[in-house]
Amino acid sequence: MKPALRSILxxxxxxxxxxxxxxxxxxxxxxxxxxEMRTGPGKGYPITYVAERGENVEIIRRKTxxxxxxxxRGREGWVNIVQxxxxxxAAGETTEFERVGRDEFLQRRWETGxxxxxxxxxxxxxxxxxxxxxxxxxxxxxGSQLIGNFSTGWLGTVAVVHETWPExxxxxYFTLGTGIVETSPKSTLVSTPDRSxxxxxxxxxxxxxxxxxxxxxxxxxxYVVITSRDDNEEVEEWKLGFGFFF
Amino acid sequence: METRVRILFLTLVAGMxxxxxxxxxxxxxxxxxxxxxxxxxxxxIEPEVExxxxxxxxxxxxxxxxxxxAGIMSVEDFGASPVVGATLxxxxxxxLFAEAAIGRxxxxxxxxxxxxGAAQLLTDDExxxxxxxxxxxxxxxxxxxxxxxxRAFNQSLYLIGGLGSTRFGGDDLFTINFGAGYRLLFNDVFxxxxxxxxxxxxxxxxxxxxxxxNLTGHIGFSFFF
Numbered sequence: 001m002k003p004a005l006r007s008i009l010x011x012x013x014x015x016x017x018x019x020x021x022x023x024x025x026x027x028x029x030x031x032x033x034x035x036e037m038r039t040g041p042g043k044g045y046p047i048t049y050v051a052e053r054g055e056n057v058e059i060i061r062r063k064t065x066x067x068x069x070x071x072x073r074g075r076e077g078w079v080n081i082v083q084x085x086x087x088x089x090a091a092g093e094t095t096e097f098e099r100v101g102r103d104e105f106l107q108r109r110w111e112t113g114x115x116x117x118x119x120x121x122x123x124x125x126x127x128x129x130x131x132x133x134x135x136x137x138x139x140x141x142x143g144s145q146l147i148g149n150f151s152t153g154w155l156g157t158v159a160v161v162h163e164t165w166p167e168x169x170x171x172x173y174f175t176l177g178t179g180i181v182e183t184s185p186k187s188t189l190v191s192t193p194d195r196s197x198x199x200x201x202x203x204x205x206x207x208x209x210x211x212x213x214x215x216x217x218x219x220x221x222x223y224v225v226i227t228s229r230d231d232n233e234e235v236e237e238w239k240l241g242f243g244f245f246f
Numbered sequence: 247m248e249t250r251v252r253i254l255f256l257t258l259v260a261g262m263x264x265x266x267x268x269x270x271x272x273x274x275x276x277x278x279x280x281x282x283x284x285x286x287x288x289x290x291i292e293p294e295v296e297x298x299x300x301x302x303x304x305x306x307x308x309x310x311x312x313x314x315x316a317g318i319m320s321v322e323d324f325g326a327s328p329v330v331g332a333t334l335x336x337x338x339x340x341x342l343f344a345e346a347a348i349g350r351x352x353x354x355x356x357x358x359x360x361x362x363g364a365a366q367l368l369t370d371d372e373x374x375x376x377x378x379x380x381x382x383x384x385x386x387x388x389x390x391x392x393x394x395x396x397r398a399f400n401q402s403l404y405l406i407g408g409l410g411s412t413r414f415g416g417d418d419l420f421t422i423n424f425g426a427g428y429r430l431l432f433n434d435v436f437x438x439x440x441x442x443x444x445x446x447x448x449x450x451x452x453x454x455x456x457x458x459x460n461l462t463g464h465i466g467f468s469f470f471f
Contacts, residue, residue, distance in 0.1 A: 042340040093257040123420035
């Protein structure tokens, strides 16, 4: 019984040891005269320690542009990315960190966001997801909720988007798409049956890169709803919102 | 006599062993030679140089925050009742974050319904108040909170506002929300949140269209990843 217990204990302690050692942190050495370590990830938090030139620090985690580091003596603190970029890595080169900027925006693959605005008198809230095929061309899927005074509904769109001058600060785009709109009258009004119609859409808009993964976006879309009645319905929509890319 | 029997027995056994080993080992023999030649150079040349691999361990980023909350929501004319919900946020910087939230509460009867006794304005399904929204938050006054002599936790107030939609009384209602909250971080990844918000929409549920304020107060926990 006793040896069995002991072997279990040994195995357990081995597991614990491996669990402790499994986490390997990136280590950098300070090349500036010093780096400032703060108590929290923000410029308002007080500096409680400075790591001097030549000192090695481990990077434990990152929150936005702040890095939690630990030195050899176990001192921990948060350092800004500007100071972290002045440290040297194991190969003796300046450390590089993933920084999301305009270049990443131009090379983005996926984008998602939320826009709100007016759909021919009704309020609309739209969520979209997009995939870039090239720098100019992307495919987008939209889901919009329409909230009007007399009826509410849903709008689903598949669209192709052409961003003509992606490198411009305010970058215009043109879009073409199709989808289905479903409307139902408000419950407080006399009930008429729900309707589901197909539509074709053409539109134009612009993106403005703000910061990090953040994009502002505004657009105008014109819809031709193919109804079962004699006339096709034309609807105008404008929206404003933000998206983020990854 | 005995020795002759023993010799006969031994030759029989030897013959059988040869026969079985011959049958089974012959095809193996060819294979073994193959693997032998393949393994040979590995044994001869053993690299003594220890290469230094520079594999950069990935840095954990904790810019996303997922959370759940519970509290009280006061729906104008329909009483105050428990609300539960979930949030997902992305932190752009130390100051700015975007958050998507969903929440739900079962509203109570209006005082008119209670006093009149029989009249019911809404069905049970319509009485359910469900909302979703997307908001932008701004961390205000970051700092530390001290618990006793040895413990300090990071904290901040935040202002938050956004828009979304509410489903209530059988209708979808365009809703804006705004408010303020408090976030206390127990460590780098686990936080307590207290949040007070007003959800505003125009409703004609009780006859005339009017602007309706629905105040919410909830407490929750969130996890950064």
